[in-house]
Amino acid sequence: xxxxxxxxxxxxxxxxxxxxxxxxxxxxxxxxxxxxxxxxxxxxxxxxxxxxxxxxxxxxxxxxxxxxxxxxxxxxxxxxxxxxxxxxxxxxxxxxxxxxxxxxxxxxxxxxxxxxxxxxxxxxxxxxxxxxxxxxxxxxxxxxxxxxxxxxxxxxxxxxxxxxxxxxxxxxxxxxxxxxxxxxxxxxxxxxxxxxxxxxxxxxxxxxxxxxxxxxxxxxxxxxxxxxxxxxxxxxxxxxxxxxxxxxxxxxxxxxxxxxxxxxxxxxxxxxxxxxxxxxxxxxxxxxxxxxxxxxxxxxxxxxxxxxxxxxxxxxxxxxxxxxxxxxxxxxxxxxxxxxxxxxxxxxxxxxxxxxxxxxxxxxxxxxxxxxxxxxxxxxxxxxxxxxxxxxxxxxxxxxxxxxxxxxxxxxxxxxxxxxxxxxxxxxxxxxxxxxxxxxxxxxxxxxxxxxxxxxxxxxxxxxxxxxxxxxxxxxxxxxxxxxxxxxxxxxxxxxxxxxxxxxxxxxxxxxxxxxxxxxxxxxxxxxxxxxxxxxxxxxxxxxxxxxxxxxxxxxxxxxxxxxxxxxxxxxxxxxxxxxxxxxxxxxxxxxxxxxxxxxxxxxxxxxxxxxxxxxxxxx
Amino acid sequence: xxxxxxxxxxxxxxxxxxxxxxxxxxxxxxxxxxxxxxxxxxxxxxxxxxxxxxxxxxxxxxxxxxxxxxxxxxxxxxxxxxxxxxxxxxxxxxxxxxxxxxxxxxxxxxxxxxxxxxxxxxxxxxxxxxxxxxxxxxxxxxxxxxxxxxxxxxxxxxxxxxxxxxxxxxxxxxxxxxxxxxxxxxxxxxxxxxxxxxxxxxxxxxxxxxxxxxxxxxxxxxxxxxxxxxxxxxxxxxxxxx
Numbered sequence: 001x002x003x004x005x006x007x008x009x010x011x012x013x014x015x016x017x018x019x020x021x022x023x024x025x026x027x028x029x030x031x032x033x034x035x036x037x038x039x040x041x042x043x044x045x046x047x048x049x050x051x052x053x054x055x056x057x058x059x060x061x062x063x064x065x066x067x068x069x070x071x072x073x074x075x076x077x078x079x080x081x082x083x084x085x086x087x088x089x090x091x092x093x094x095x096x097x098x099x100x101x102x103x104x105x106x107x108x109x110x111x112x113x114x115x116x117x118x119x120x121x122x123x124x125x126x127x128x129x130x131x132x133x134x135x136x137x138x139x140x141x142x143x144x145x146x147x148x149x150x151x152x153x154x155x156x157x158x159x160x161x162x163x164x165x166x167x168x169x170x171x172x173x174x175x176x177x178x179x180x181x182x183x184x185x186x187x188x189x190x191x192x193x194x195x196x197x198x199x200x201x202x203x204x205x206x207x208x209x210x211x212x213x214x215x216x217x218x219x220x221x222x223x224x225x226x227x228x229x230x231x232x233x234x235x236x237x238x239x240x241x242x243x244x245x246x247x248x249x250x251x252x253x254x255x256x257x258x259x260x261x262x263x264x265x266x267x268x269x270x271x272x273x274x275x276x277x278x279x280x281x282x283x284x285x286x287x288x289x290x291x292x293x294x295x296x297x298x299x300x301x302x303x304x305x306x307x308x309x310x311x312x313x314x315x316x317x318x319x320x321x322x323x324x325x326x327x328x329x330x331x332x333x334x335x336x337x338x339x340x341x342x343x344x345x346x347x348x349x350x351x352x353x354x355x356x357x358x359x360x361x362x363x364x365x366x367x368x369x370x371x372x373x374x375x376x377x378x379x380x381x382x383x384x385x386x387x388x389x390x391x392x393x394x395x396x397x398x399x400x401x402x403x404x405x406x407x408x409x410x411x412x413x414x415x416x417x418x419x420x421x422x423x424x425x426x427x428x429x430x431x432x433x434x435x436x437x438x439x440x441x442x443x444x445x446x447x448x449x450x451x452x453x454x455x456x457x458x459x460x461x462x463x464x465x466x467x468x469x470x471x472x473x474x475x476x477x478x479x480x481x482x483x484x485x486x487x488x489x490x491x492x493x494x495x496x497x498x499x500x501x502x503x504x505x506x507x508x509x510x511x512x513x514x515x516x517x518x519x520x521x522x523x524x525x526x527x528x529x530x531x532x533x534x535x536x537x538x539x540x541x542x543x544x545x546x547x548x549x550x551x552x553x554x555x556x557x558x559x560x561x562x563x564x565x566x567x568x569x570x571x572x573x574x575x576x577x578x579x580x581x582x583x584x585x586x587x588x589x590x591x592x593x594x595x596x597x598x599x600x601x602x603x604x605x606x607x608x609x610x611x612x613x614x615x616x617x618x619x620x
Numbered sequence: 621x622x623x624x625x626x627x628x629x630x631x632x633x634x635x636x637x638x639x640x641x642x643x644x645x646x647x648x649x650x651x652x653x654x655x656x657x658x659x660x661x662x663x664x665x666x667x668x669x670x671x672x673x674x675x676x677x678x679x680x681x682x683x684x685x686x687x688x689x690x691x692x693x694x695x696x697x698x699x700x701x702x703x704x705x706x707x708x709x710x711x712x713x714x715x716x717x718x719x720x721x722x723x724x725x726x727x728x729x730x731x732x733x734x735x736x737x738x739x740x741x742x743x744x745x746x747x748x749x750x751x752x753x754x755x756x757x758x759x760x761x762x763x764x765x766x767x768x769x770x771x772x773x774x775x776x777x778x779x780x781x782x783x784x785x786x787x788x789x790x791x792x793x794x795x796x797x798x799x800x801x802x803x804x805x806x807x808x809x810x811x812x813x814x815x816x817x818x819x820x821x822x823x824x825x826x827x828x829x830x831x832x833x834x835x836x837x838x839x840x841x842x843x844x845x846x847x848x849x850x851x852x853x854x855x856x857x858x859x860x861x862x
Contacts, residue, residue, distance in 0.1 A: 300857050303743065303801055304736045311734040311799070313819045334668050341673040348673045356669060363665045367658055373795060377651035378728045385648040387786035388731050389795070392647040393654065398795045458794040461853030509671060543739070 052136040053549045061133040062551040063563070068129060070526055070567040071574065072122035074244075077237070077525065078575065079119045080192045081245025082108050083163075085279055087185040094178055104272055108249060109167050111582045116163060118578060137540045144212070145202055147221040152198045159191035196241070197234045201225035204233050206541050207532065208301045228301045232294035239290050240525065242283035247518040250276030252579055254514030257506070266504035273506070273514050274339060280517065281332045281413060285481070288325075288406045289474050296466060298535065305542065309535045310399075311373075316557055317531045319372050322402075324524045326366040329409050331517045333362060336416040338510050343501045344424040354419060358412050365405035365412075373397025395458070400465060404454025407473045411447065414481055418488055424499035427491050435487055446480050449473075522571055526564040534560075624680040628666040635662045653728065734800065735820035741807035746840050758845025761838050765830070766846070774850035784826050791850035798852040805843045805854075810836070 055061045086105040093101025131138050142149070166184045173181035201224070208229045212220050253272035260266040299306030308314055337355050341348045374388040374397070382388050395401060427436070450473050457465040536542050538552050546552075555563075639655045670680035687693075690701050748754050763772065769788040771778040776790035791797050797805060807815070813825030830839060847854055 303803065304739060307734060307804070308736040308819075312732050312736045315732065330664065330668060334672075337672055348675070355672065359665055359669055363661050367661055370657055370661075371654065374731055374733050375651050376653040376728050379726050381649070381651040381728075383785055385651065389733070389786075389793075390648060390650065390654075392643075393650070394793070394795055398799060400794075462798060462855040463853075463857065507674065507677075537736075 054133050054135075055550070056133070060551060061129075061549070065126070065129050065133060066563060067567060067570070068122060068126045070529060071571055072119065072126050073529060074522060074525060074567070074571045075115065075119040075122055075574065076196070077241045077244045078248060079112060079115050080196055081241035081243070082112055082115070082249070083185070083188050083192055083245075084242050085245040085249055085276075086112075087182070087189055088279065089275065090185055091182060094182060100268075100271065101275075104275060106170050109170065111578060112163060113167060114578050114582055115575075116160075118574060134540070137545060140541070140545060141202060141205075144205070144224050145221050147218045148198055148201065148225060152195065155191050155194040155198065159188065159195055162188045162191055193238065196237060197230075198225075200233050200237065201227065201230050204229040206539075207305070207536055208298070209541050209544050229294065229297050232290070232297045236287070236290040236294050239283050239287050243280050243287060244521050244525065246276050246278070246280030246283055247514075247521045248276075248575065250280055250514040251518030252276070254511035255579075257514075258508060258511040260504075263504055268503075270343075270503045270506050270510075273335075273510070277332060277335050277514060277517070278417070280521070281336075281417065284328065284332065285410050285414060286478075288410065292403065292470065292474075302542070305535050305537075308537060309531060313554065314531050314534055316372070317527055319370060320527055320561075321524065321531075322366070322369040324520050324527065326370065328517055328520045328524070329362060329366070329413060331513050331520065333358065333413055333416045335510060335513050335517070336420045338506060338513075340420055340423045342505045342507060342510070343503065344499050345502060346499060347423055351419065351423065358416060361412050362409055365409045368396045368401050368405045369409075371396040371401075398458075400454050400457035400469075403457075403470050403473055404450055407450045407477050408447065410477055411443070411450070411480060414477075414484070415443070418484060421488055421492065422495075424497060424501060425492060425495040426498050427495045429491060429494045432491055435491060439484055439487060442480060442483070446476050449476050519568065519572065522568045523564060526567045530560055530564060623683070624666075624670045624676065625683060628663075628670065628680070631666060632659065632662055635659060651728075731821075731824065732819055734804075735817050737804055737807045738817065741803050744803035744806060746802045746806075746843065748837065748840050748844065750844060754841050755844050755848045758841035758843065759849055760845070761834075761842045762845045762849065765834065766842065769826075774846065786824055791846055791852065794852065797846065797850065797854070800855055802840075802843050802847075802854045805846070806836075806839055809834075809839050809842065 053061065056064050086108045089101045089105035089108075093099065093103075093105060162184055166181070166188050169181060169184070173184075205224050205227050208227045210224065210227045212223045215223070250273050253269045253276050257266060257269035257273055260269055295306070295310060298309060310318065337351070340351050340355075371393055373394060375385070375390055375393075377385060377388050385391070389397075429435075453469045453473050453476075457469045460469070534554050537554065538547050539545065540547050554560075636655070636659060639650055639658055643650060669676070671677045687697070687701060688704075690698065693701060762770075767778050768780045769778045769784065770776055770791060771781065771788075774791040776788045776793075778788065781788050789796050808827065810829070810831040812827040812829035812831075813823060814829055816823050816825060834842075843854075
């Protein structure tokens with residue numbers, strides 16, 4: 001831990017993580033001890049106010065809460081993201097009548113039951129820790145939000161009941177009962193959304209509290225919930241949960257693919273990896289827009305907090321963020337491109353040039369995104385540059401440049417997907433040539449417009465750039481996505497398949513890239529969770545309740561980064577454990593009866609061992 | 621010689637030469653941190669492209685694996701492999717040593733140029749109307765108090781500027797005052813370099829504490845003159861009405 005004198009003050013209490021903890025205690029207390037609680041309120045207040053903080057020897061109270069809260073947050077993202085994934089897959093399976101989508105959805109819903117319990121377990125631990133270690137803060141928040149705790153408990157009960165019906169009724173509700181099962185899935189996600197947004201209000205209140213006027217407890221809680229960063233965080237987290245769910249499914253598929261021994265398994269997990277990656281990318285495309293909106297609201301709410309995040313002490317985290325997002329974009333595109341070259345035989349030569357073009361554009365954009373405004377330089381280098389701000393490349397360090405390249409990267413990734421979609425097919429529609437020409441033209445115009453707006457952004461007042469130029473850039477990219485998707489779908493409807501897509505032929509590095517994407521998302525969530533929490537600096541509730549504990553300082557970035565890595569590692573272990581537990585039954589079923597022999601197909605061997613000849617990874 | 625390894629090496633070397641030697645011909649040299657960052661991106665691009673398909677992977681990594689495994693190597697090939705296997709750990713060791721050996725050079729800085737302002741300066745707005753008279757007065761005050769360092773053209777190139785490291789801020793650069801609210805400038809002018817918070821360390825600013833010499837009215841008007849003279853606008857959350 002670094003010296004308090006060198007660092008800015010902050011708490012690292014992860015606000016959102018408090019929710020599931022509160023959910024536990026809330027439901028328990030609300031349902032069983034509500035009358036007693038009301039009667040004992042006065043005494044409890046006196047007791048809570050007498051002790052402001054407690055500490056945990058060795059690790060320290062803040063670090064302990066940090067780890068538990070982050071685990072809980074990541075698990076919560078997982079159990080809220082996977083139902084969205086599962087429901088979309090089930091819906092697609094129902095519409096397309098393809099049973100494999102239904103099987104995939106069921107496979108992941110099965111994971112939910114154990115993941116749900118683990119999430120609740122961490123929530124309970126977090127709640128006890130928060131009550132014990134931060135009694136004054138918790139007393140304040142309870143006083144402010146108690147009615148919302150009750151709503152939360154109710155939502156949690158509904159969510160649990162719906163999840164049980166959704167999972168245990170899966171096989172029963174097939175055929176004509178399928179629509180009801182889909183409705184249950186919809187309800188599950190609706191309650192999950194509520195479970196996310198209610199506690200989000202507690203965390204966002206800590207960062208952007210509002211003046212709460214007169215009124216009864218319900219009115220005051222409602223006023224406090226409607227703070228400036230509530231909905232930006234809700235939207236950002238909702239999308240991020242889809243991304244997390246998608247990429248974790250991808251990682252699961254990647255690992256299972258690497259371990260697959262039969263052709264069927266390889267085909268299945270290759271396809272599952274594709275679906276996971278697709279949903280992850282699908283969510284990732286609008287995520288930067290949501291993040292931008294959130295930061296805009298933070299900046300507008302409080303200049304000090306905005307500068308701390310985007311220009312001050314925490315600004316370096318955004319360079320790390322750019323690197324992680326860059327790896328994620330590259331990883332997702334790499335997977336798409338490998339899909340084209342390996343799943344569609346003979347297509348390698350055809351797509352070599354477009355892939356190289358897209359790769360170069362992505363790398364150029366990434367170079368701009370990663371370039372900091374103030375550079376890390378030695379004394380001699382800074383003297384030669386005339387400061388830590390490079391006269392030429394320094395222009396890449398501001399938001400106009402970052403927004404431009406992130407939009408271009410989203411466009412490129414979208415086009416990777418379109419290219420994948422069209423690969424191995426030949427359009428037969430009479431208007432196909434015209435449609436492709438129009439799409440090509442629109443793409444070029446969109447790219448130029450995004451760049452022009454980005455450059456122009458340097459020469460107009462910030463408010464014009466923020467309110468019009470950045471919004472216009474986003475709308476242009478969205479326009480391309482919204483018009484190209486149905487147009488391509490129409491083209492593909494009548495297209496002739498020239499080369500059948502072959503599943504199970506992806507090389508082993510595809511599996512690793514899926515795992516890498518998931519790790520990047522988890523790291524990103526840990527990183528930005530820390531940024532959001534630390535932006536409150538030395539306040540538990542910004543400008544209202546000061547942190548007066550021994551830990552009222554921001555840890556050095558290196559120290560924080562070590563905790564982020566630890567959190568990522570621990571979460572990966574937990575998820576691996578959940579997957580392992582959930583698939584124990586499958587393994588038992590797959591075991592042949594004692595004494596029998598199993599014939600292994602000629603080309604079946606674990607891909608991880610590098611022994612699958614069809615995977616073609618030989619260098620001898 | 622040809623093949624993806626050779627092409628990759630040429631691209632990497634070319635990029636290094638461009639960043640290290642050619643770019644400084646037209647602008648200031650790049651710090652090593654940035655050069656390594658860009659080279660890492662180029663390397664990752666080469667690796668991604670080279671490992672896309674089985675044939676390209678074989679073309680790129682096959683010779684490396686064969687070389688390192690030493691199978692069937694004789695003569696020069698064997699010696700080269702041995703040299704690489706000896707030199708590589710030595711290189712890593714040298715790199716580690718040079719990083720850890722005590723040095724009298726100061727460490728690389730990641731200075732926070734725009735630290736967050738203290739709470740009492742947040743939300744302030746310029747109390748003086750933006751009239752031609754006020755702007756003119758601000759420009760006059762700027763010429764008297766600020767231009768010796770920040771320059772008559774607001775570009776950070778005043779006659780006293782060469783004496784400072786880091787140099788005075790260039791207000792015509794869209795990355796400086798255009799990114800900030802007027803309240804921020806008010807704080808920085810009023811409190812100067814000594815008023816920078818812990819976050820702004822290593823406090824490399826020779827900015828005087830102008831509150832000791834100028835009344836607040838002058839400071840607000842200087843801000844007005846600065847923005848107008850540098851052809852920039854302060855960050856606001858409301859659009860200006862003409």
